[in-house]
Amino acid sequence: MKKLASVFLMLSMVLAVGCGSEEATAPEVVVEETVVEDEVATGEVAPEDAGEDEAVAEVAPEDAGEDEAVAEVASEETTPEEAVAEVAPEEATPEEAVAEDAPEEATPEEAIKTTYVKQVKGFGGELEVETEIVDGKIVSVTVLNHSETAGIGEPATTEMPARIVEKQSYMVDGVTGATSTSNAIKEAVRLSLEESGADLSKYEVAPEEVVLTQAETETTDVVIVGAGMSGLMAAYEIYETDPDVNFIVVEKLDKIGGSIYGTSGVMYAGDSFAHEATGTEPSTSQDILEWFEEATGEDLNDDVIHTVFSQSRSEETVDMLAEYGAPFLDTLELTTPYNEKLHYVSIDGKGTGMQAFLEKLVEENPIDIRLNTKATALLTDENAVTGIVVEDETSSYEIQADVVILATGGFGSNPEMMELYAPEYADGFIFTNPGATGDGFILTEDLNVNKVGYGTMGPxxxxxxxxxxxxxxxxxxxxxxxxxxxxxxxxxxxxxxxxxxxxxxxxxxxxxxxxxxxxxxxxxxxxxxxxxxxxxxxxxxxxxxxxxxxxxxxxxxxxxxxxxxxxxxxxxxxxxxxxxxxxxxxxxxxNGTFTSLEINGDLQVVNADGEVIDGLVAAGELTVGNVYTKRTPGGGFGISYAGNSGRAAAQTALEMIKE
Ligand SMILES: Cc1cc2nc3c(=O)[nH]c(=O)nc-3n(C[C@H](O)[C@H](O)[C@H](O)COP(=O)(O)OP(=O)(O)OC[C@H]3O[C@@H](n4cnc5c(N)ncnc54)[C@H](O)[C@@H]3O)c2cc1C
Structure with a gap:
């Protein structure tokens, strides 16, 4: 019996250190959980005040068999095999497992160390990651604490540990759209392996390179790049206006919505049900123009302001969303205390309410949206854009289109572009969505397009x-x-x-x-x-x-x-x-960036010579610098600009197709 209890204690300790080193120094806690009290009373385990050395000295007599140990450890949830797997590889006795782990000169504490906790920097802040390494095997990876964004970085906190344990490598593929979080977890595991004295090269199995197949070229009328608010509103504007027009939306992340989930869900409305309900005077694009120029002290693009913020356009955007079931509240608030004419409406549930609504919209009114599909280049013919090249998880192909609508959002999540275009803000807390990596700038690099506007939105x-x-x-x-x-x-x-x-x-x-x-x-x-x-x-x-x-x-x-x-x-x-x-x-x-592609009043992208680039229209945050610079003129102008400009871009695209 003594033999059994002693071996069990050692195993308990090996398991216990997997849960935190403090537990390893308190064997009585482990014993209490699994051994009945009178056995403890025999005094065969380390006494309460025993130091860790004493506890180790007490355990593992040489002749303890693995079977006995396993029998004792197995709990209701764990099969004996699982219990063994957690502690040591099949052939190893528990003693060997510990001995193999221990460096030559190891002190007893080092000999049983199997758990490593590392703090690493993720996207939203610090992550605390615990890695359990037993006998050179990555037994478990657990993210103990993090402040990654729900629905974006957060999935990587469970997905990455699973991938790393499965592949026994920290060089696994990251989770789409959560690169920073994925990299942080990989780094924590690498640091843990390094500390454990493991030979890192054994864990550096590069992820299998995916060779993309070349898929057939597709042809459509309009292709929309990005499924944030602007891309989605462009898509549903076409869907509603002309059912005969074919269009495809490509979204590089595995979900739609872009920045929406993180917002307060408020959007400027020139006129709306809430104006009527509260007896409030509607506002016009002229009111907007005057206010924006006063607020920023800049001469802005009047044409774009009148197109995007015409009273009817912004009223129709709110109506369209409401008809599709957007959960608007009845309230109407001033967008800024400095201007009494401009108001915003609010969504119940704020950004997450809006995100849920958009997901439902897409589910109930199916359109051709391709997730995990990134536009990697524009197809061009002389000075005209004729489509895009895309990559999805398995293939690369071309989509030829009469019109390309770029709705790729801003560049806040691209540190190099932040340094280049918004250096004053580069060290701020970046809350932009992971897809906001400035792809609109990259895609148009060879088209000689002017950049306009400066600054960022956010509180x-x-x-x-x-x-x-x-x-x-x-x-x-x-x-x-x-x-x-x-x-x-x-x-x-x-x-x-x-x-x-x-x-x-x-x-x-x-x-x-x-x-x-x-x-x-x-x-x-x-x-x-x-x-x-x-x-x-x-x-x-x-x-x-x-x-x-x-x-x-x-x-x-x-x-x-x-x-x-x-x-x-x-x-x-x-x-x-x-x-x-x-x-x-x-x-x-x-929360967003202003520097943008220059567009004209029809939201067509123009080059540095002021010439329209045929076949190319742009909307949303990618173009917001045409109407805001330095500061957002109040609350609710980001979402409404995205929605209204998406719809306006779609109308231009429909006109272009007719020509
Ligand atoms: C935290 C936060 C709070 C905010 N709060 C408010 C608020 O309360 N009120 C307000 O009015 N505004 C707010 N804003 C701003 C507003 O949400 C955005 O300006 C607006 O939603 C931008 O929409 P968008 O469609 O232009 O861009 P995004 O929402 O960025 O969408 C662009 C989409 O394009 C995809 N994409 C990018 N490149 C490619 C490519 N190469 N291929 C395929 N897809 C690509 C991206 O993955 C993304 O899904 C907030 C923003 C944030 C981040």
Whole structure:
């Protein structure tokens, strides 16, 4: 009996270290789970206060047979074979398994180490990955913690571990659309193998190279590249307008929707059911033009604005979505507090509600959408575009078309392009979708197309990418306010981008009844708490005199029932009076990019000589810089621009086919 219990303990420890090294030093925990109490009472296991060395010394007498050990370990869920597989390869005795793992000079602790936890950088932040390596075998890979995006990076956190364990290699194919997450997991496993002393070359089996077959060329009237909001709206505009027109949509990811899932699901509407319900005056494209030019201080492309934001176009887009069942709420909100004419409607369930709606739309109204199919080149004939070359998982083929609509989105997920076209924002938190890699620029590289617009869309956030602490007091590195803190995210994002070194802080006092958000930010380390303004200024390295003056002026204005400046309404101001005080670092978040292909008022792509490129139309974020630059003029203009421009591009394509 002693023999059996001792061997069992060793096995338990081998299994236990697979769950975390702390458990390995606490054998009593493992024993409690699987051995009845009176057996433990025999004192055959390591005593409670035994150190790990003692515990190891106690286990594994030489003559312990594997069968006995297996019999003892097997639980209801685990067959004996599985139990063996988890611990050691078929032929190895448990002792051998441990011995083989151990480097020559191994201490007892090292000898039984089989679990490695690594922190690696993914797409949305840090991933914590646990790899269990027993006898050179990758037994399991588990992503313990991550902040990858649901539906995009997240699937890789389960799919990649399965692939790595199956192939016993960290050089497996990544998950489509989740390259950063996939690479991070591969790196964690590589680091773990390296630490385990394994010969890395054994695990560097390159994924089998897929040789794409050459499939037959297809011919259609219109091919749409990208199935985000703009590509889908282009497709359904054709579908609704002329059922005789053939079209194909190609989408390189394994799902439709592009950026939609991450949005707040609000979209500008010139006129809508909600205007009618609330008795609100509709707005026109002229209102938009005037506001956009005032907000950005730039001379924008009037023709594109009038085409995309004509009152009827934006009303029809909302109507079309509503008719297909988009779950709009009855509310109507101002797109920005700076303009009283422009409103947005909202989707129930925000971005995820919109994503679910689009998936249902496609399911219930089938069109030819090819997922996992990437446009890799444009077919051209002299100065005209005549189709695209695509690659799917197994083949490459050409699609010849009278018109190509490019709806490939922005380039936020392409770090090189961020450095090139939006360097001020390249270090921000990038929240763009994984398909937003600037393919529209790559595909048109040889066509000599001008790029227009500059900047990114997105709000500001705390250093953990989450919301900021509640306050209406924000300062720059000089201790001075610079914007209406209650304006929409895009306005404050650009305002922060324009501050010296892009440094900004929000500051709050302790007047709020519920201090939970402040205290939990302090606990998470995203905010700091100070007993005085002097200490706070010192803590965040801001000139104390400037800050004190700024606070005094702000508090005085509020006391006199006046706006403290920058159009911040006095009723929304939050005076800084009562200690302790909280300060939080402000960071920029990037949801989309502005630099775009230049288009004309019919959304045809034009070259640097101002000539229309035959057969090529573009829509959505890929062209948004024609109407926004520097800052988004308010909330809801990204989705509505994508939807309206997709429909407008489709109308141009239909006209071109007729010619
Ligand atoms: C987190 C977040 C929040 C946002 N919030 C809002 C908001 O509340 N309101 C608002 O108005 N706007 C918001 N926006 C912006 C708005 O969502 C986008 O501007 C808009 O959805 C862009 O649509 P699109 O179709 O032009 O591009 P995308 O949505 O990027 O779609 C482009 C599609 O093309 C595919 N593609 C790219 N290259 C190829 C290729 N070579 N072959 C085949 N397919 C390809 C991509 O995989 C992608 O699916 C937000 C954006 C983000 C990321």
């Amino acid at each position: 500001i956030a705390a250093s953990d990418k989450k919301g900021l602490i509640p306050t209406s007091f924000m300062i720059n590195a000089n201790g001075q306010r610079f914007v209406n803190e209650k304006t929409t995210g895009p306005f404050s994002q650009r305002a922060v981008a324009e501050q010296p070194d892009q440094i900004a802080f929000v500051i709050a006092d302790s007047s709020a009844e519920d201090l939970t958000p402040y205290e939990s930010a302090v606990e998470k380390g995203t905010a700091q708490k100070y007993d005085s303004i002097e200490e706070l200024a010192k803590g965040i390295n801001v000139d104390v005199e400037n800050l004190t003056k700024e606070i005094e002026a702000y508090n005085l204005a509020v006391e006199n029932n006046q706006s403290p400046g920058f159009d911040l309404p006095v009723e929304k101001a939050t005076p800084i009076l009562k200690a302790p005080f909280y300060a939080q670092d402000v960071t920029i978040r990037v």
